[in-house]
Amino acid sequence: MLKNGKVNTVKIQVYFVCQEVVGDMKDGIYEVAEGSTIRDLFSVCEKENNIFIKDEYRRWLVFLADGKQAQWDTVLHKVNTVHIIRAAVGG
Amino acid sequence: MFGYVGKLLFVDLTNRTFEVRDLDEKTAKDYVGGLSLGAKILYDEMPAKTPVFAPESMIGFVTGVANGAGPFMGGRYTVVSKSPVTGGFNDASSGGTFGPLMKRAGYDAVFFKGISEKPVYVFIDDGKVEFREATHLWGKTTIELEKAIKEELGDPKVGIASIGPGGENLSNMAAIMNDEHRAAGRGGSGAVMGSKKLKALVVRGNHRVQAHDKDAVVALNKEVAEWHKGPVAPVYEMFTNHGTGGAYDSSIINGDTSVKNWLGTANDLTEEQIKKPTSQEQDKLFKIKKYSCHACPVGCGAIYSVKDGKWPIEETGRPEYETDAMFGSMVLNGDVYAINQCNFLCNEYGLDTISVGATVAWLMECYNNGIFTKEEIDGVDLTWGNADAIVAMTEKICKGEGIGKILQAGSVAAAKHFNKGFEALVHASGIEIPQHDPRWSPGLARTYQYDPTPGRHVKGGLSIHYGHQPPEVRYDYTNTGERDVNGVVYTEALYAAGFCTMSDFGLPPEIHIKFLTAVTGFEYTPEEARNLGIRSYTIRHAFNLREGLRRKDFTISDRIIGVPPLKEGPTAGVTVDAKMIADNFFKELGWNLEDAVPTKESLERVGGLENVIKDLYANA
Numbered sequence: 001m002l003k004n005g006k007v008n009t010v011k012i013q014v015y016f017v018c019q020e021v022v023g024d025m026k027d028g029i030y031e032v033a034e035g036s037t038i039r040d041l042f043s044v045c046e047k048e049n050n051i052f053i054k055d056e057y058r059r060w061l062v063f064l065a066d067g068k069q070a071q072w073d074t075v076l077h078k079v080n081t082v083h084i085i086r087a088a089v090g091g
Numbered sequence: 092m093f094g095y096v097g098k099l100l101f102v103d104l105t106n107r108t109f110e111v112r113d114l115d116e117k118t119a120k121d122y123v124g125g126l127s128l129g130a131k132i133l134y135d136e137m138p139a140k141t142p143v144f145a146p147e148s149m150i151g152f153v154t155g156v157a158n159g160a161g162p163f164m165g166g167r168y169t170v171v172s173k174s175p176v177t178g179g180f181n182d183a184s185s186g187g188t189f190g191p192l193m194k195r196a197g198y199d200a201v202f203f204k205g206i207s208e209k210p211v212y213v214f215i216d217d218g219k220v221e222f223r224e225a226t227h228l229w230g231k232t233t234i235e236l237e238k239a240i241k242e243e244l245g246d247p248k249v250g251i252a253s254i255g256p257g258g259e260n261l262s263n264m265a266a267i268m269n270d271e272h273r274a275a276g277r278g279g280s281g282a283v284m285g286s287k288k289l290k291a292l293v294v295r296g297n298h299r300v301q302a303h304d305k306d307a308v309v310a311l312n313k314e315v316a317e318w319h320k321g322p323v324a325p326v327y328e329m330f331t332n333h334g335t336g337g338a339y340d341s342s343i344i345n346g347d348t349s350v351k352n353w354l355g356t357a358n359d360l361t362e363e364q365i366k367k368p369t370s371q372e373q374d375k376l377f378k379i380k381k382y383s384c385h386a387c388p389v390g391c392g393a394i395y396s397v398k399d400g401k402w403p404i405e406e407t408g409r410p411e412y413e414t415d416a417m418f419g420s421m422v423l424n425g426d427v428y429a430i431n432q433c434n435f436l437c438n439e440y441g442l443d444t445i446s447v448g449a450t451v452a453w454l455m456e457c458y459n460n461g462i463f464t465k466e467e468i469d470g471v472d473l474t475w476g477n478a479d480a481i482v483a484m485t486e487k488i489c490k491g492e493g494i495g496k497i498l499q500a501g502s503v504a505a506a507k508h509f510n511k512g513f514e515a516l517v518h519a520s521g522i523e524i525p526q527h528d529p530r531w532s533p534g535l536a537r538t539y540q541y542d543p544t545p546g547r548h549v550k551g552g553l554s555i556h557y558g559h560q561p562p563e564v565r566y567d568y569t570n571t572g573e574r575d576v577n578g579v580v581y582t583e584a585l586y587a588a589g590f591c592t593m594s595d596f597g598l599p600p601e602i603h604i605k606f607l608t609a610v611t612g613f614e615y616t617p618e619e620a621r622n623l624g625i626r627s628y629t630i631r632h633a634f635n636l637r638e639g640l641r642r643k644d645f646t647i648s649d650r651i652i653g654v655p656p657l658k659e660g661p662t663a664g665v666t667v668d669a670k671m672i673a674d675n676f677f678k679e680l681g682w683n684l685e686d687a688v689p690t691k692e693s694l695e696r697v698g699g700l701e702n703v704i705k706d707l708y709a710n711a
């Protein structure tokens with residue numbers, strides 16, 4: 001939070017590789033408050049796409065932040081890119 | 092007995108005789124079916140240390156008790172034999188309709204020994220056994236063969252499990268094909284069939300097995316359907332719409348899929364190369380209809396028709412994830428026409444797409460590193476990603492032409508033949524590794540190395556999905572034993588019953604034991620269910636022990652466990668402590684850590700392994 005009450009934000013490029021979970025959520029740049037977690041970023045994505053994912057489906061998502069494995073509670077510190085990936089594998 | 096026909100068929104191809112035996116209730120309860128019952132029969136009937144292509148060597152086709160008895164996704168049968176690749180036990184399973192049709196023909200399992208003087212196929216017609224000449228069929232590809240046999244018998248609905256030229260040529264990579272596009276692919280069982288001059292096993296009949304409690308089966312099917320619609324809906328939606336290849340792109344990005352013969356990462360591929368081979372994209376180009384195995388509401392299969400491009404194909408099965416990756420990311424290729432052609436060739440010639448793809452990748456790495464010259468590889472320019480060259484080399488392997496004749500034996504045998512290229516081999520006990528990376532999901536190191544059928548990704552344990560655990564969990568190697576053994580226990584029971592590996596995805600593990608009880612009427616306490624799984628694993632392992640194999644004989648390539656580690660990507664820096672994971676596993680089973688021999692007490696605790704105890708401890 002800045003002194004004047006404004007929140008510093010960061011822009012993050014998000015890629016979705018999990019259409020069967022998130023439907024038509026769009027790849028793109030999403031803006032979140034500094035210090036946000038992946039969970040916060042995902043909420044922003046939900047709101048901007050107007051698509052809301054049931055809690056029970058969230059276990060099918062995993063994340064990479066700048067190519068490194070990340071979790072729902074990973075803080076997005078100096079992160080440029082987040083991949084949101086299906087937690088399913090081929091047979 | 093409920094769920095079973097209660098009959099086992101033993102065929103001697105040398106003398107063209109057969110014997111029908113009853114399946115006794117204790118063996119049925121202890122070993123159920125599939126890989127487990129298959130291993131038990133092989134252990135009891137096949138003399139120790141029989142050379143794999145000798146007349147005494149046996150090959151068995153074993154149904155699962157769920158086959159044809161009502162449970163969803165319970166249609167898989169298993170082929171068991173000694174493996175010409177690893178020299179140990181081999182099991183390979185397949186879906187489609189063959190398993191249920193074999194029970195309709197009147198047998199829970201059919202075992203072959205002996206060597207036919209001339210090519211033959213065995214036709215089981217409602218219990219009757221007929222030896223039919225197959226000299227005119229020898230040399231036919233699998234789809235041609237299925238057509239010819241159906242015409243010959245005047246019945247388009249017979250079940251056929253057969254070999255293509257790959258099996259006839261005794262290729263270590265030879266698969267057994269059924270339902271045109273389904274494969275019991277791995278470990279070289281097709282070569283064992285070929286060595287016996289057995290071109291096909293053909294079945295039909297009217298025998299119907301009854302479940303002990305049909306209402307319970309229906310109720311459990313309903314429960315499975317609820318799960319599929321509920322918490323696991325997104326995953327099953329992907330399998331239903333796009334099959335296993337639906338996860339191709341995500342698996343490359345997260346580090347599970349091999350890139351560049353296990354040396355690379357997603358960064359070595361273009362965005363297009365990652366995206367285009369996904370089934371979602373391939374379906375748009377080629378899909379003409381869906382395809383399901385017997386009693387499967389998921390239906391992860393599809394039929395493709397490739398109408399344009401360099402390699403048109405009238406009809407072919409959609410490549411599975413493994414095949415996409417083997418002929419895609421593994422060789423830096425994004426040309427889906429080439430991937431489909433390689434898949435088509437392997438299926439037609441009856442070869443395992445995993446081992447063929449890995450062998451092409453091995454040679455490609457060697458060629459790009461100057462270990463082989465262009466002249467040495469028949470003038471094929473195997474530069475990374477050269478789609479034409481990938482198809483050309485696959486064709487050579489399938490047809491056994493030129494260098495393909497040597498490569499048909501697989502990458503390890505080829506390296507030995509040429510006495511070079513060892514540094515580019517990636518294998519477990521001689522068999523090529525499938526498309527799931529232990530550096531991403533470390534438990535696979537133990538599975539690949541020490542499963543009695545090495546180099547398989549569908550053998551449970553910590554399993555592939557363990558890769559989705561946070562790094563602090565999955566790279567903590569200290570306490571993996573219990574979870575690893577639990578995973579094995581469950582998977583062994585699943586396959587013994589004849590269920591598809593995808594049937595357990597996200598579902599509670601007890602559900603398949605409940606199915607087993609509903610079908611057979613056999614009650615399993617949690618302890619008995621656990622012993623069932625351990626017994627199954629142990630009898631497979633005991634086959635290997637009897638062949639003289641010990642812990643030191645089960646090997647895994649350094650590269651695949653991160654020695655040296657990757658320098659970039661999601662698994663950068665990871666070196667898997669494969670030894671600790673394996674120690675934990677053997678400790679949990681109560682086995683000797685040094686040679687992986689089960690202690691007498693551990694065998695007695697599980698029960699039903701008296702023959703193994705006798706063999707291991709008779710002199711003690």
Ligand code: SF4
Nearest residue numbers: 186384387390391591
């Ligand atoms: S999920 Fe696929 S492989 Fe499994 S039973 Fe169904 S159609 Fe067959």
